[in-house]
Amino acid sequence: MEADCPTRTTSITKLTAVSAKPVNPGTTHSLSPMDHSMALHSLHLIFYYPESTFGSQDLEFLRVSLSEVLCSYPPVTGRLTRGRDERWEVKCNDAGVRLLSRKVACTIDEWLRTADGLEESDLTLWEDLPGDPSIWSPFRIQINEFEGGGMAIGVSCTHLHADFTSLAALFKSWSEVHRSKAIEHQPIFQKPILTGRPKPEIAKSPLIQYYETKSTASSPSVKMATATFLFSDSALKKGVLESQDRCPGTTSFDFLAALFWICIERLKNTKNFPKSSLSVCVDSRKFVKPPLPFRYFGNALHFSQLSLPKEDMCCSGVAEVTRQIHDHVTNLREEEFWSAWEWLMLRKSGSPFRMYGPELTCVNMEHLSVYEMMFQDGSRPVHVSCNIGNIEGEGLIVVMPSREGGSFARTVMVALPEEEMDKLCEDQEILQLEPIFILRQRK
Template sequence: MMKQNQSNRVAVRSKLTAVSSRPVNPGTIHSFTGLDHAMALHSVHVIFYYKEKLFSYFDLDPFRVCLSEILSLYPPVTGRIVRREVDGEWEVKCNDAGVRVVKATVATTLDEWLGSADGAEERLLTAWDDMPHDDPSSWSPYRIQINEFEGGGVAIGLSCSHMQADPTCATLLIKSWAETHRRGPVVHPPSFDDLLDSPLTRGLNIHNTNTKSSCSYYEAKSMAAHTPLVLKKMGTATFKFSNEVIKQNLLEIHQTCPVATPFDLMAALFWARIARLKHPKSESKHSLSICVDFRKKLQLSFGHYGNALHFSLLSLLDVEEKEDLGDVVGAVHRHVSSQGEGEFWSALDWFESRKEEGGQSGAPFRMYGPELTCMSMEHMVDFPGITRNKPLMYTAVFDKENRPVHVSYHVGNVEGEGLIMVMPSPEGGMARMVTVTLPEEELEQLCQDEAILSLNPIMVISGTRKA
């Protein structure tokens, strides 16, 4: 019997399990790093939207066949998370148990959906159940949902445990699936031992650094997890800014910060406007947790499987009262550009050092929060091995030139002050999309903020019509 959700627009039609086309070697396991373990409270959700139909009901089988082929390269994706008997540590038993695949229909066109759905409704395009911590041995850590819109549009939703993968890793899985469907080479095959074989995981702390800021920050975050937050209903909206608008605004602050990037500009703008909502006329410091990908700086394989994210804290006085946004932009730029290899290794060493006497990692804690967090996806703009000026997520092409027209990212279990995600736009160049998750009342005010609206953003997946 068809299961209809509360929005009455997304209907689940069928469920199945996809397995790899080649069985994994018996006894294969995938171990998590200390950073992976720390991310366990969160989940990752990515939705790829395509204008044209990728398949008909009768040729879905070939689509599934190439999925099985690519899953052969990703044994942890089809495995199950279990407790290791020796020390109680989580690990993936690569047993070919398979990936849950859901097929659904959406009772509207893709264009109508992008202009009218909100973040909560969009999440219905991804199948997900939180990991049962008592016995997850039968729980699928990955879910794929294929959604067909009226008129031919398709959305592919991928959900996974953040302990398994970060947004870049999840993106590469879908991109590799598309490459296999086109019978092309897999440009960024997964690599599973980039960090597991590093000196830090063998207990050799050889990465010296003069800064302890990262370790102190993570320590404070782990301690903050013991203080319950006042839970608020969160909402999500996405703002799309054109190439011309970003260029013009960077030009206007050129004298203050001539080397500013689109991320610096968007992070500073939304930080300042959200601070004004949360702390009007405050004279205290305002803090922003900034999340960046470190694959390139640590010279990891770009197909690194797992988490390659670093969080750090930037604090400024009177952010919401700054008349010259360039001051905030400059502070963001200096903070991000000053981060080097030593700081990243120091943080990774700290995660490994949390292991208890028996070898079990410390308890996971809220990585996205409780302070306002801003994630940079600038590394996806010039990702190695992709066509110039085509951001990574928009190279997931299944059929000829049927590129994604929109890609959404969400992080599960975001609490506290909220999350800002700055990512490339399908337009390319300096165009950017900003997805904001805030308490609903604050989000409503932000969507009416004059400073943001003066940049003429197009609203996508926000429950409001596009301009």
Template sequence: MPAADGRSRVVVHSKLTVVSSRPVVPGKAHTLTALDHAMGLHSLHVVFYYKEQLFGSIDLDPLRVSLSETLSLYPQVTGRVDKNPDGNWEVKCNDAGVRVLMARVGTTLDEWLTSGDGSEERLLTMWDDMPDDHSIWSPYRIQINEFEGGGVAIGLSCTHMHADPTCATLLIKSWAETHRREAISHPLFVDESSALGGRPVDQVINKKSSAAYYEAKSVASKTTSLPVKKMGTATFKFSNSTIKRELNSCPGATPFDLLAAMFWTQIARLKPSESKTKHSFSVCIDFRKKKSFGYYGNALHFSLLSVPEVEQLEREDGLAHVVGVVHRHVLSQKEEDFWSGMDWFEAQKGEGDKFGEPFKLYGPELTCVSMEHMLDDCQPLMYGVMFEKEKKPVHVSYHVGNMEGEGLIMVMPAPEGGLARTVMVTLPEEELARLCEAEAISSLNPTMLLSGRQAI
């Protein structure tokens, strides 16, 4: 919530541009894929919170030096977007640099995490959509926020055309490791020929359900206007012991399966009775392989899971049955389904090989994003983003801009690792308030953050 006098608690006091430490080779360009183009209506926002005061005090010089060194490895980050002769977006890799903002937050970090909300948190990653003159627009913004009493939040914003949550996380992780003078453990690469394992160019388009789903979403986005709703966001943290206990009755299921099923059923109960003839649920998973984990760009796959009256299903057969439904759906999504979707995006090219128009992939149905792949030996990668040794983030948030429809659920690892999970839920405000009071969720004793209310 804002300050008592209504003013924002986040005040940006300086702006600058940080360029790479080595000049970019002239004429280099980074090609955006068909999936990257499809993400063009969305933006991505990530915030890393640190309890301790980093660097002794917020001195931009050491940060700027290490950021410049990191950017020299990734010219596609410092460049500017432009249209190629086909009319498709590409990144002109140049030395234009990344916008960096410095801000002060008029409260302590602890107070912020308990009293703030999702809309206020977005002020830690201030963002400007692409203007008509895109030659001067930075696709990336970094904001360093200093809290009273020493806490720090580092926010990254970018267009979703450039990066998905994994890519954005690894970019900041690379910066942190460069700052500590350590080798980059998960470097990003932009070799499109080997990206995600590659696909034979002579392979025919596979008319599987994933392609049909994207086709339906594309058509709906052009023909259906959704009512504008004021959305709110709340964050729930579930302990390792809680998730382990709940999974005992769900053999083979993952924490994502459990939490996706639980929040899906509870949110379904909040819907008006006339909308309960069928419940659709969009599942988003990352399809990076181990050998291509550092792929720069988008590697997300969306699929549709539909059942008649999911909350009725829970009442009759128990939550474990719904968990099983989600689990089987996730397991059913194979690499070929991902490539079927990629084939469909490629097939939307029009005259002159121009990609199809972007549409909102997050929505209109309730969308749930799995970040199970972000665990390395049960340790969450986002909590390994340490600018100083052993000073891990105490919390990491992810937001998707321009999301529409019924809402968004993001299930990600929690700081303690193992089976512990953090769930960020974005819903219409009236539904979110009721969800936060749902007994099925509160009985698991989650820690609540950034919901504008006190912890359960």
């Protein structure tokens, strides 16, 4: 937030939402090795709804429907505790979800035009994991009412508990219950679906070396800035179709990951390094066999690394780098996921590390149907933000669906060291696609 721009949000109430149905005493929820590895990060989804979505009495109705949906999500209302092996687990004790309401001193349209990424953080409720989390709520919900009736609902949680697919599914279930609909994807919490598989080879493969390097790497702490780029369907169609001529099946994610990787690489003073590396994060639910259900609640992410010679990146252009990213993602194998899973399980130190970094990381969230999450039939969000806490290193790119819909339109959220963000937003190769900038953070 700029120094001369005071906060426009005011706290109204602080409550706790509990499940409408008590959980069985003694119920616990175990956390997987992948869950534990993500504990340094937090997740924040913010859904912006137009003025017509909620009435004056809907805040209390939202709390009622939240209590109903929490009956299906016992780990969400529980509290962290140490298990027998000193690893975290969730004691499902119905302690509840922290719920905060705030007023925002502007309209929703004005906010999206003038707020930056730092001010947007006022719309989510978050505190870092304390030393003793026995009374600390790992899930937080903040309901923000704008002047004129618009609303933003911010949902936050520890990355230790869930990934974005799971957090979005929780939100979707809430919106369905609020509309008196059946929950489409009843959550699955059991971990046996991730066990009983043939043990993979844990050799010094490039993937395992990548994870080992990541687990011991450190990054200088620099101030990060954020910006959101809205790309229209027509603007991306030409670039994606040209890439498909060279590489059939190319997606908007492939194209945008390549574009931003090249543009960000040009900003960095790393001439002494002949190669550039990109960490690629995808949801692995579909590429393991049998596929993990969409409703599996937890972390099912897969991180991998693609490295290319810088000279080739500069000479070959976006289309060739797009092909390289597409081939990398489509050639991911189930064995790689299980190798990473087994390596995390066998680590002598179970301590978490920064999964998003230190190299530039690009996250594919194209599969999230966030604009279908309605609390009133026909009233879709006007924007959805997707933020990850505790980011360090070279930066983060998150590719999400767009409210516009269409086969190609996407929203791209970027976090970079502050001195690089203004230069990225002036990059002519990006500007040729005529993005709309919102929630842009400046020096």
